[in-house]
Amino acid sequence: MRFFYCIITLLLLALMALFTSCEKDDAGGEFYNVAVPIVKPIEEFRAMVKISEPRAITEAGKIYTYGDYVFINDDQKGVHIIDNTDHRNPVKIKFLEIPLNTDIAVKDNMLFANSAMDLVVFDLSDMNNIKEEGRMKNVFPNHNSRIPANATFVDSDNFNSETDVVMGYLMETRKIEMANEAVWGDAFFSNSDANSAGGSGTGGSLARFNINEDYLYVVDQNKLSVFNIAGLRNPELIKSEWVGRDIETIFYKENHLYLGSSSGMYIYSLEDPAAPQLKSMFSHILGCDPVVVKDDIAYVTIRGGNACGQEWSQLDVIDVADKSNPQLMKSYEMENPYGLGVKDDWLFVCDGTAGLKIYDTKNTPNLELTDHFQDINTYDVIPLEEVLLMVGDNTLFQYTYKGNEINLLSSFSLN
DSSP: OHHHHHHHHHHHHHHHHHHHHHHHHHHTOOEEEEEEEEEEEHHHHHTTOEEEOOOOOSSEEEEEEETTEEEEEETTTEEEEEEOSSTTSOEEEEEEEOTTOOOEEEETTEEEEEETTEEEEEEOSSTTSOEEEEEEOSOSOOOOOOOOTTOSEEOOTTOOTTTEEEEEEEEEEEEGGGSOOOOOOOOOOOOOSSBOOTTBOEEOTTOSEEEETTEEEEEOSSEEEEEEOTTSSSOEEEEEEEOOSSEEEEEEETTEEEEEESSEEEEEEOSSTTSOEEEEEEEOSSSBOOEEEETTEEEEEEBOSTTSSSSOEEEEEEEOSSTTSOEEEEEEEESSOOOEEEETTEEEEEOGGGOEEEEEOTTTTSOEEEEEEOSSOOOEEEEOSSEEEEEETTEEEEEEEETTEEEEEEEEEOO
């Protein structure tokens, strides 16, 4: 019997030791994915801007057009310039190496581009001899919000915003007490009826840059910044004010700015172009949302899933006749929409992997699907006077308007 009790005692002691060991491990924390910034000194970063010969694109981003030229962002790397004089035979002519670039706008042969925290200006008056004309330093937030999706924490101990720029991230697995829990919350940038005004070029609906007369308007994740660009080579930052969280796009129409965010649409009056005034904020379901406007109707695509919001996606038709009180008229189910554009009685929706959808808007809010180009992954679109430009799958597609039909004119691989 004594032997039996000894065995029981030893087992109990062993179990206690095991639990004690587990508690020590638990006290050490659990393992998490930590994003560690890859940094570069600011002066080295600024010296990386170059005008180079054409090259294959890595990841096609936003699209912009000015005169006979099409500009396509190579996400975070720079801008490809394409001579589109012959719509059937576009030709790459230059690549602007602009690190951490996502957006551009052009006015009177001067191109404005973001490069992390700076605004860089290029002279395009001679396409064979493009020059960097100037740089406004530290006008945007200095951080890189392209944090890997599977990261729980960001360890920014080796990053000093006064001296460094974050170029990317390395992923490490660490116990939680080793991670810096302060994950950055800000992000800069994660046509006839297109996104243009005055003597400037034309951007798509996903743009964060917009020019109206002598002013450049830029949105980052929570602010609207206004630049006076009358001097072109010497832009002046007039103001930068808080708008809200998760601001994503900007669209100009008839003296108003329409800002798309993950939670709604903001309308600003440009009665004083140097000082935009908030008129209203229209709330919608959570999702990534570019907006375009024709007459008194705004069309908004709302993409769900991933970091955008709920799982479903839709197209909203909104009455904006009263800028102080926009009203939802009707919603349409979508697959995974990105950019959109409107021209005459046509609404073009880039529904991601579901292709390009074309709607007749004559009976708005009752839209009629009149054409559907499937089997292409679409991203953004610009309806011009004679052709429709669309980018997707690292390809520039061009369509013609013929009567009541839209026909493919050319497809140009950017690879």
